[in-house]
Amino acid sequence: MMTIRRFQEGDWPQILPFLHDAVEAGDAFAAAPDSSEADLRHDWLVAPRATYVACADDGAIVGSYILKANRPGLGAHVCTCEYVVAQEARGQGIGTLMCEHSQLEAAAMGFRAMQFDLVVSTNDRAVRLWQKLGFAVVGILPHAFRHRRFGYVDAVVMYKEIVTPD
Amino acid sequence: MMTIRRFQEGDWPQILPFLHDAVEAGDAFAAAPDSSEADLRHDWLVAPRATYVACADDGAIVGSYILKANRPGLGAHVCTCEYVVAQEARGQGIGTLMCEHSQLEAAAMGFRAMQFDLVVSTNDRAVRLWQKLGFAVVGILPHAFRHRRFGYVDAVVMYKEIVTPD
Numbered sequence: 615m616m617t618i619r620r621f622q623e624g625d626w627p628q629i630l631p632f633l634h635d636a637v638e639a640g641d642a643f644a645a646a647p648d649s650s651e652a653d654l655r656h657d658w659l660v661a662p663r664a665t666y667v668a669c670a671d672d673g674a675i676v677g678s679y680i681l682k683a684n685r686p687g688l689g690a691h692v693c694t695c696e697y698v699v700a701q702e703a704r705g706q707g708i709g710t711l712m713c714e715h716s717q718l719e720a721a722a723m724g725f726r727a728m729q730f731d732l733v734v735s736t737n738d739r740a741v742r743l744w745q746k747l748g749f750a751v752v753g754i755l756p757h758a759f760r761h762r763r764f765g766y767v768d769a770v771v772m773y774k775e776i777v778t779p780d
Numbered sequence: 781m782m783t784i785r786r787f788q789e790g791d792w793p794q795i796l797p798f799l800h801d802a803v804e805a806g807d808a809f810a811a812a813p814d815s816s817e818a819d820l821r822h823d824w825l826v827a828p829r830a831t832y833v834a835c836a837d838d839g840a841i842v843g844s845y846i847l848k849a850n851r852p853g854l855g856a857h858v859c860t861c862e863y864v865v866a867q868e869a870r871g872q873g874i875g876t877l878m879c880e881h882s883q884l885e886a887a888a889m890g891f892r893a894m895q896f897d898l899v900v901s902t903n904d905r906a907v908r909l910w911q912k913l914g915f916a917v918v919g920i921l922p923h924a925f926r927h928r929r930f931g932y933v934d935a936v937v938m939y940k941e942i943v944t945p946d
Binding site for chain 2 (some may be wrong): 646688729757769
């Protein structure tokens with residue numbers, strides 16, 4: 615049984631290793647692959663509106679996600695999230711659980727839509743998962759992501775309204 | 781004859797009134813309509829990589845634009861710009877001049893593409909102008925902009941590669 619809860623002081627040392635690995639891979643996150651711990655801490659704990667962790671039965675943290683407004687001012691009713699799952703815990707549906715959880719949290723905070731600005735096109739597992747969870751492919755940004763191994767690859771803009779429009 | 785040059789200390793008092801008016805209108809810029817001067821100064825002079833002004837024959841500043849990376853890290857080769865033209869100087873092609881200028885500047889800085897994340901769909905003059913200048917409509921974000929008069933309206937994602945892909 616997986617549980618998802620808010621980040622607590624003391625969780626960071628469990629998140630950092632798999633977040634670091636995911637960023638260093640340079641195949642899914644926009645953050646620079648050589649981001650320092652201070653950079654990652656800022657991205658994951660300071661900049662977001664909220665940070666969450668997914669815990670396995672034994673309490674071990676196996677995933678984490680952040681939630682924040684995607685734009686300022688007149689675009690601030692649209693949020694965005696970033697999700698990361700520990701390498702050894704992939705394929706168990708933790709990404710799905712976290713994305714569903716994040717939509718409920720976002721709606722409760724008053725956000726009306728969720729947007730992913732830069733889904734890496736070669737990360738087709740992610741694109742398919744977000745589609746399965748109701749996100750539409752808004753369009754393709756040619757060569758918008760500098761993939762660490764493949765060079766410039768396309769990025770996908772994805773979007774889902776989480777509150778029924780007026 | 782319009783000239784476009786880098787922002788210089790002393791230009792701000794000429795830019796502030798028309799930038800303030802454009803933001804307050806709440807029909808084109810994401811910035812909150814009640815942005816303070818400090819907010820506007822941050823958005824226009826601190827956050828951007830560079831700020832430019834368009835000057836009329838007599839040296840009066842009639843427009844301004846900013847240029848910056850649109851994303852961090854592996855998305856930082858794509859830039860974005862925001863343009864503003866003084867109300868009394870509209871319809872003279874200053875937006876076109878500034879956009880063409882910005883593409884040259886961006887290419888010289890090493891950017892490979894330019895993206896507008898949130899072009900307000902009801903601002904059809906802007907959408908048509910960017911299309912005329914080679915930007916493609918990547919897609920539509922339903923209800924992504926909270927227009928001051930019209931409420932939630934669609935936003936358009938626009939994109940142009942300014943360097944020929946490898």
